[in-house]
Amino acid sequence: MPYRPTDLVDYARALLDACGLDADKSRSVADILVQGDLMGHTTHGLALLPGYLTELESGAMRKHGEPAVLADHPAAVTWDGQRLPGPWLVLQAMELATQRARAQGTCTVVIRRSHHIACLAAYLKRATDQGLLMLLTCSDPNTASVAPFGGLDAVFTPNPIAAGIPTDGVPVLMDVSTSATTNGLTNRLHKEGRRLPAAWVMDGHGVASDDPAVLFKEPKGTILPLGGMDSGHKGYGLSLLVEALTGGLAGHGRADAKEGWGATVFLQIIDPRAFAGLDAFTRQTGHVTDACRASRAAEPGKPVRTPGEKGVALADQQTRQGVTLYPSILPALAPWAAKLGVSEPTAIS
Amino acid sequence: MPYRPTDLVDYARALLDACGLDADKSRSVADILVQGDLMGHTTHGLALLPGYLTELESGAMRKHGEPAVLADHPAAVTWDGQRLPGPWLVLQAMELATQRARAQGTCTVVIRRSHHIACLAAYLKRATDQGLLMLLTCSDPNTASVAPFGGLDAVFTPNPIAAGIPTDGVPVLMDVSTSATTNGLTNRLHKEGRRLPAAWVMDGHGVASDDPAVLFKEPKGTILPLGGMDSGHKGYGLSLLVEALTGGLAGHGRADAKEGWGATVFLQIIDPRAFAGLDAFTRQTGHVTDACRASRAAEPGKPVRTPGEKGVALADQQTRQGVTLYPSILPALAPWAAKLGVSEPTAIS
Numbered sequence: 001m002p003y004r005p006t007d008l009v010d011y012a013r014a015l016l017d018a019c020g021l022d023a024d025k026s027r028s029v030a031d032i033l034v035q036g037d038l039m040g041h042t043t044h045g046l047a048l049l050p051g052y053l054t055e056l057e058s059g060a061m062r063k064h065g066e067p068a069v070l071a072d073h074p075a076a077v078t079w080d081g082q083r084l085p086g087p088w089l090v091l092q093a094m095e096l097a098t099q100r101a102r103a104q105g106t107c108t109v110v111i112r113r114s115h116h117i118a119c120l121a122a123y124l125k126r127a128t129d130q131g132l133l134m135l136l137t138c139s140d141p142n143t144a145s146v147a148p149f150g151g152l153d154a155v156f157t158p159n160p161i162a163a164g165i166p167t168d169g170v171p172v173l174m175d176v177s178t179s180a181t182t183n184g185l186t187n188r189l190h191k192e193g194r195r196l197p198a199a200w201v202m203d204g205h206g207v208a209s210d211d212p213a214v215l216f217k218e219p220k221g222t223i224l225p226l227g228g229m230d231s232g233h234k235g236y237g238l239s240l241l242v243e244a245l246t247g248g249l250a251g252h253g254r255a256d257a258k259e260g261w262g263a264t265v266f267l268q269i270i271d272p273r274a275f276a277g278l279d280a281f282t283r284q285t286g287h288v289t290d291a292c293r294a295s296r297a298a299e300p301g302k303p304v305r306t307p308g309e310k311g312v313a314l315a316d317q318q319t320r321q322g323v324t325l326y327p328s329i330l331p332a333l334a335p336w337a338a339k340l341g342v343s344e345p346t347a348i349s
Numbered sequence: 350m351p352y353r354p355t356d357l358v359d360y361a362r363a364l365l366d367a368c369g370l371d372a373d374k375s376r377s378v379a380d381i382l383v384q385g386d387l388m389g390h391t392t393h394g395l396a397l398l399p400g401y402l403t404e405l406e407s408g409a410m411r412k413h414g415e416p417a418v419l420a421d422h423p424a425a426v427t428w429d430g431q432r433l434p435g436p437w438l439v440l441q442a443m444e445l446a447t448q449r450a451r452a453q454g455t456c457t458v459v460i461r462r463s464h465h466i467a468c469l470a471a472y473l474k475r476a477t478d479q480g481l482l483m484l485l486t487c488s489d490p491n492t493a494s495v496a497p498f499g500g501l502d503a504v505f506t507p508n509p510i511a512a513g514i515p516t517d518g519v520p521v522l523m524d525v526s527t528s529a530t531t532n533g534l535t536n537r538l539h540k541e542g543r544r545l546p547a548a549w550v551m552d553g554h555g556v557a558s559d560d561p562a563v564l565f566k567e568p569k570g571t572i573l574p575l576g577g578m579d580s581g582h583k584g585y586g587l588s589l590l591v592e593a594l595t596g597g598l599a600g601h602g603r604a605d606a607k608e609g610w611g612a613t614v615f616l617q618i619i620d621p622r623a624f625a626g627l628d629a630f631t632r633q634t635g636h637v638t639d640a641c642r643a644s645r646a647a648e649p650g651k652p653v654r655t656p657g658e659k660g661v662a663l664a665d666q667q668t669r670q671g672v673t674l675y676p677s678i679l680p681a682l683a684p685w686a687a688k689l690g691v692s693e694p695t696a697i698s
Contacts, residue, residue: 075424076454076623105425106457110624133593151644151653155637163586165593172593174586198579206647226576226583230547234575237512237523237656238587240637244482244514244521247633251625255636274425275459276600284596287604288504288589295500298555304500307586 001347002322008034011345012049015333018340019056021063025088029118032087036119038318039173039311042326043184044119050332051261052085052116060260061085061115067092070112070251075104078250079111086117086263090136094123097269098132105274111265112250116140121175121311124164128171131278133270134164138263139246141253145186145215146179147222149236152206154222155254158182159242166272168286173308178238180224186212200224242266322348350696351671357383360694361398364682367689368405370412374437378467381436385468387667388522388660391675392533393468399681400610401434401465409609410434410464416441419461419600424453427599428460435466435612439485443472446618447481454623460614461599465489470524470660473513477520480627482619483513487612488595490602494535494564495528496571498585501555503571504603507531508591515621517635522657527587529573535561549573591615671697 012030017023029052036045055061060083067079067089077096081089093109100107120136127134137160144154158177165172180200189196190212199208204219208229214221226235246264247253253264272281289306297303318324330344337344361379366372378401385394404410409432416428416438426445430438442458449456469485476483486509493503507526514521529549538545539561548557553568557578563570575584595613596602602613621630638655646652667673679693686693 071624073454073623074452075456076620078624103423104453105422106455107424108455108619112625133597147647148641148644148653148655150647150651151641152647153640153644155640155644161587161590163590163593165589165597172586172589174590176583176586180580200580202647226580228577228580231529231549231575231577233656234525236641237521237525238510240514240521240634240641240656241510241512241523243637244512244630244634245619247637248482248514248630249619249621249624251629251633253633253637254640255633270457270594270598271425272598274422275420275427275598276461280600281593281597284600284602284604285589285593288592288596288602291502291504291603292497292500292585292589295497295502295504298496298499298501298551302499304497306497307582307589 002324003345003347005034005038005319005323007345008037008046008323011342012046014342015049015053015336015340016056018342019053021056021085025085028088028091029085032118032122034323035122035315037323037325038315039121040314041119041121041311043182043188046329046333047326048116048118050336053336055115055261067111075100075107077107077109079109081111081114083113083115083259083262086114086265089114090117090123090265090267093265093267094126094269097267098130101132101269101271106268106270108266108268110246110249112252113259114263114265116261117263117265120160120162121173121308124162124173125171125312127269128164128166128173131166131272133166133272135268135270136162136266137242137245138265139242139253140261140263141247141256142258142260142262145183145223146225146239147202149225149232152204152222156239156243158223159239161238161242165285166278166282167289168282169289170306170309170312172285172289172306173311178226178235178242180226180228180235186215186223190216199228351673352694352696354383354387354668354672356694357386357395357672360691361395363691364398364402364685364689365405367691368402370405370434374434377437377440378434381467381471383672384471386672386674387664388470389663390468390470392531392537395678395682396675397465397467399685402685404464404610416460424449424456426456426458428458430460430463432462432464432608432611435463435614438463439466439472439614439616442614442616443475443618446616447479450481450618450620455617455619457615457617459595459598461601462608463612463614465610466612466614469509469511470522470657473511473522474520474661476618477513477515477522480515480621482515482621484617484619485511485615486591486594487614488591488602489610489612490596490605491607491609491611494532494572495574495588496551498574498581501553501571505588505592507572508588510587510591514634515627515631516638517631518638519655519658519661521634521638521655522660527575527584527591529575529577529584535564535572539565548577
């Protein structure tokens with residue numbers, strides 16, 4: 001049963017407003033969550049909203065205020081996010097970094113003590129639509145599920161790296177965890193009693209497994225770094241890089257007391273106009289993505305796609321024809337709607 | 350048979366000088382190549398020198414001159430490397446980016462038409478020793494050996510991502526290809542008739558393999574993206590990011606006529622002092638790397654290491670006790686020494 005995206009945004013805004021969040025912040029959070037679902041990132045769209053509402057209610061996500069500026073240099077800004085909603089903070093940071101990048105060539109904003117920032121891919125097209133290259137990465141110092149290569153003990157979150165890359169056609173919207181899989185997917189498959197597509201986790205004895213249940217029983221297993229048992233040193237190295245860019249530059253993270261579900265954010269806007277020019281940039285990125293799509297398929301009938309191609313097409317289609325939500329999403333929001341006196345959205349007939 | 354590192358640097362300098370390269374450029378190239386061997390990167394140290402000498406002799410590597418400045422903004426500089434030696438260009442770019450990052454917080458230098466830049470890890474400690482975070486990545490538009498995920502046709506080079514991260518102890522020196530393995534390793538193992546440690550390549554029919562020979566016979570195989578058959582979309586995404594940062598920002602690459610062995614380079618210096626401060630930075634990165642090393646080992650007797658830890662220790666030890674070169678390296682240089690009238694180095698007795 002599809003829903004109009006605008007109806008879902010209005011629904012999410014009404015729920016967030018009813019919890020007392022500032023109106024502009026509700027708007028940003030609702031937009032980014034629904035954008036996640038539009039692109040098919042079903043674990044990182046409205047599926048997150050019940051959690052966010054719980055955090056607003058408990059005060060763990062802050063409802064009012066602004067980030068505190070900890071440092072401000074022409075191409076480098078550091079904020080304390082004061083545990084304000086992540087999607088609102090990231091959109092504010094993108095605006096600032098975009099202005100600065102026009103003058104300096106690039107601008108980086110780092111945010112400590114943001115709340116969770118939802119689906120990284122959901123932000124990228126706003127940058128590529130302006131002909132800007134955007135890098136976005138985050139970690140959550142509150143928790144750890146990913147082990148260093150060769151180790152049994154979790155040190156990292158899945159520490160995603162996302163990038164929006166303009167081309168002369170469909171942009172590349174790349175969003176990959178530096179771990180073999182994510183908390184979102186392992187949690188969902190575990191609840192549903194299902195297996196992972198490959199051996200992306202390790203049990204508490206160091207044996208690779210495709211069973212997410214190993215993460216939930218003693219001795220506790222871990223998510224493998226990207227590259228798994230034979231190349232996990234690469235994912236491990238990238239996880240450390242993300243920690244440095246986030247917790248390191250923000251000066252706040254795993255060395256500090258835990259404050260609950262949140263994110264430390266690194267965001268960089270790079271303006272190709274300050275380098276060889278936007279046309280020269282998209283000529284190269286267009287050429288390379290065309291070459292990828294032109295590659296013969298390794299498996300007949302499964303053509304090579306570029307990252308984000310499917311998400312952009314799905315978002316276009318779902319914007320026109322309505323969004324089909326993952327089945328568990330609206331039922332999880334129904335009790336909140338009842339409690340807060342918000343009307344549930346109506347499916348398109 | 351170990352050699353004094355200074356003797357190897359002098360030997361490499363003498364060979365490069367004898368080919369007519371400017372003295373300051375010979376010095377930079379020799380330093381970086383020997384640094385690669387010191388750290389144990391035996392495919393990317395002096396093993397590259399015969400190739401470099403051939404390129405100098407043919408004129409494909411330029412002997413004199415400076416890079417041309419194509420664009421210059423406070424935090425973003427674009428050079429045409431004019432096919433000058435890569436290690437010299439990268440060291441020049443590091444110096445400029447370091448000065449600029451002190452004022453702007455970060456500075457990025459992008460170089461089109463550099464010659465090959467050797468071992469990425471060899472540059473990083475020069476940045477971390479100054480308390481700077483350094484990102485370095487490159488691609489070579491002249492060639493392709495890595496296929497996009499799901500494809501049979503090579504589009505990318507192994508497109509490495511390297512980062513130097515200061516900590517309160519041993520720095521993290523991270524250098525990983527975004528492909529499952531490298532040209533250097535597959536070439537060497539193929540010549541030696543050996544197999545790869547895992548299925549890091551794909552034959553020309555789309556079947557994963559550990560035999561590097563599939564890259565050298567028809568129909569031609571390819572190197573898999575990092576993540577291999579089940580998670581290769583992640584390495585593929587990172588490969589595209591590297592193409593955007595290098596060929597895209599430099600405005601020169603795969604869309605242009607091939608010019609021979611070379612590199613397009615992206616280098617970024619980030620000064621933690623412009624964010625939350627260097628002490629705050631190393632407090633976090635030190636904490637995280639300590640946590641990694643403290644993790645129980647998955648395999649008894651194989652403790653968790655941080656990236657670069659082994660390389661830094663090996664470089665220290667080899668600086669004191671002499672460098673043991675990979676067996677094929679000096680024999681490959683001997684004909685050059687004879688031809689150019691340069692004395693070969695003497696092993697430490």
